Amino acid sequence: MKIGNQRDFWSGLMFIAVGAAFAVGSLDYSFGNSARPGPAYFPFGLGVLMAILGGVVLLGAFKARNADGNPVGAFAWKPLLIILGTITLFGFLLPRAGMFITLPILVIGSAMASDEFKLKEALLNATILTVMSWAVFSKGLGLTIPLLPAFLGGA
Structure with a gap:
């Protein structure tokens, strides 16, 4: 077949x-x-x-009957590694640096994996996602997520 x-x-x-x-x-x-x-x-x-x-x-x-079989292109290793690296960095940094520092690093780092990366848009996304995450998880659900690093008073 x-x-x-x-x-x-x-x-x-x-x-x-x-x-x-x-x-x-x-x-x-x-x-x-x-x-x-x-x-x-x-x-x-x-x-x-x-x-x-x-x-x-x-x-x-x-x-399906396509003339060329609709082949799968080359695997995009660079974006995959960038995204996996930023997620790993997020998991490592969150308890140490807090959500207000770590989440923007995750968003901006992951956005850099795209060919259409624009710093202004990534900063806007990072700001919105950080504020919304703080509102939902810290205020709304009452989870104890460190917001700032310990040396800045967030332990």
Whole structure:
């Protein structure tokens, strides 16, 4: 059987793998029931739905008929590494430097992975996301997230 659309084929496989991983990972938790769902209820259901969606996309890849098979281009390693690096840096810095310093680093660093990076737009996004995150997580939900580094009075 020939693959008619390589992009759909690989994205379908990715959806199946991620969905199956979430479904299997949730098996260690209790399901509860429909009236009182447990911690496994939502991730298991979402994982199964994602795997089913992946199967539909995967099967559609065999039905599609493109002259060139819609090949997948070269893998974009540089943006992937930049984004993974900024997320890792965020996880390391958050308890040490606080949210007001760490979140703008994450947003601006991740934006630098784009070919269309503009510093002014990244600064605006960082400001809005930092203020909204502070409002939702610190004020709204009352979570104890360090806002400033300890030496500036935020421990």
